[in-house]
Amino acid sequence: MESAESNPEAVLPLTGVRVLAAEQMQSLPYATQLLASLGAEIVKVEHPTRGDLGRSSLPSTIDTEGNPVGATFLRNNLYKKSIALDLKNELGQDLFRRLAKNFDIVAENFKPGTMEKFGLSYNDFRESQPELIYLSISGFGNTVESPYSSWPAFAPIAEAMSGIYNFNRNETDEIKVSPVGALGDTGSGLFAVIGVLSALRQKDQTGVGLHIDISMLDSMVAFADIVPNYFSLGKNPRTPSLLINHGFKIKAGEIVIQIGREHQFESFAKLLGKSDWLSDERFASRLGWVENIDIIREAVFDWAGEKSLITACENLAENGVAAAPAFEASDVVNDPHVLAREMLVEVPTGGEHRVLTAGNPVRMTNVPRRTVTPPPPLGFDTQSLLQQELSISRSEYDDLRSEGIVN
Numbered sequence: 001m002e003s004a005e006s007n008p009e010a011v012l013p014l015t016g017v018r019v020l021a022a023e024q025m026q027s028l029p030y031a032t033q034l035l036a037s038l039g040a041e042i043v044k045v046e047h048p049t050r051g052d053l054g055r056s057s058l059p060s061t062i063d064t065e066g067n068p069v070g071a072t073f074l075r076n077n078l079y080k081k082s083i084a085l086d087l088k089n090e091l092g093q094d095l096f097r098r099l100a101k102n103f104d105i106v107a108e109n110f111k112p113g114t115m116e117k118f119g120l121s122y123n124d125f126r127e128s129q130p131e132l133i134y135l136s137i138s139g140f141g142n143t144v145e146s147p148y149s150s151w152p153a154f155a156p157i158a159e160a161m162s163g164i165y166n167f168n169r170n171e172t173d174e175i176k177v178s179p180v181g182a183l184g185d186t187g188s189g190l191f192a193v194i195g196v197l198s199a200l201r202q203k204d205q206t207g208v209g210l211h212i213d214i215s216m217l218d219s220m221v222a223f224a225d226i227v228p229n230y231f232s233l234g235k236n237p238r239t240p241s242l243l244i245n246h247g248f249k250i251k252a253g254e255i256v257i258q259i260g261r262e263h264q265f266e267s268f269a270k271l272l273g274k275s276d277w278l279s280d281e282r283f284a285s286r287l288g289w290v291e292n293i294d295i296i297r298e299a300v301f302d303w304a305g306e307k308s309l310i311t312a313c314e315n316l317a318e319n320g321v322a323a324a325p326a327f328e329a330s331d332v333v334n335d336p337h338v339l340a341r342e343m344l345v346e347v348p349t350g351g352e353h354r355v356l357t358a359g360n361p362v363r364m365t366n367v368p369r370r371t372v373t374p375p376p377p378l379g380f381d382t383q384s385l386l387q388q389e390l391s392i393s394r395s396e397y398d399d400l401r402s403e404g405i406v407n
Helices: 027-037 071-076 090-100 114-118 122-126 155-161 183-206 216-223 226-232 262-271 275-279 286-291 293-304 309-318 329-334 336-340 382-390 394-402
Strands: 018-022 041-046 060-062 068-070 081-084 105-108 133-138 211-215 244-250 253-259 322-325 344-347 355-358
Touching: 018 027, 018 090, 027 041, 027 071, 027 105, 027 133, 027 183, 060 071, 068 071, 071 355, 081 382, 090 122, 090 382, 105 183, 114 122, 122 133, 133 183, 155 183, 155 216, 183 211, 183 216, 211 216, 244 293, 253 262, 253 293, 253 309, 262 275, 262 309, 286 293, 309 322, 329 336, 382 394
Parallel strands: 018 041, 018 105, 041 081, 105 133, 133 211
Antiparallel strands: 060 068, 244 253, 253 322, 344 355
16 A cells, blocks of 8 residues: 555545644553544653653663663654653743644643643633643543542553453452553543544534543443443353353464354364264253363364364354464464555664554555654654744743753
8 A cells, every 4th residue: 555655645534633742651642643643743742851651661672863762652652743841830831832722632641630730721721722622531531520530540450440350250360461452541542533533523513622531441341341231131240151262272373263153053063073062962052062162172173183273264264163363473473464454564763673563454445554754752843843833942942941841
């Protein structure tokens, strides 16, 4: 697929949308990176000396300036500009306020009450800039009082409180924290993007902006909807699901198979050479499938023989059975599907390792991919943005820098 830069006439969907983001760590940076990949201009506001704390996350590599930088930070901050402002300082707050007049969206993911303390909350902008869209992401939200509002929140906190860690877990098992990465962050980031796109559409219709309030816990409750669903039906969430949804070892590695319907089990049994199961009382119900899963595992191992992971899954698929190989990282990186759909992009760094990160899974006809640009060094765009946006002279910038207000 061609890039936007290779076709000057191509316009990305969010071209012209400007976002001023006081962001850190992952939830909001992930959201704004997705917006940037669709053409939005993202100006990332960071502390003049510490920067975004995500810069020091692990594992790390070396950025294009020779500084250590976290791999997650690289993924979350592609395509962006960086301006370094001290928002605890009144002059820094004033600069932010003046900059916001030139932006469509102000976004922040501080602890609730922080932006109010700085005089930079939604209510501080609503009257003077009614067209502004204001996005907030926090652990427990900003607009409805929560008993947890004062709690610090990272992804595992929201994930744990959604109930998903205890779903299908034996009481004797240790809790497995963040089994699919920081879903509490990326999930809330996805809902934030939905909110932004909806707010832009509403603004087109009304000319008025609004406050988008995203709670990480709300986002995880939405993702883990099976938890309240089971509870409301009187089901014990610790009870195993009544379907085959298991991993199976074969000589070539491991595969995952899901079977939830009787006709699928019939095809499965015949493929394994186990037609006798169809008249066997042990396999007469879905509960029976689960209770006798070890017998099924042994049959799958024998059937697969010397088959490769892909061949085994292809054979199952040809018979209407959903199956997939449990890939290692090297398998994902070299998978023909992933490569064909350009789902991995290389981030330029100064380190010895080739750093790959996930690209944008949203594909649209006649919309090119944005050429990858690495995250900017801390404050890389401060002087140019202050000069362009606020007509601040070099001497004024030098004074602000000497006072530690900008960098």
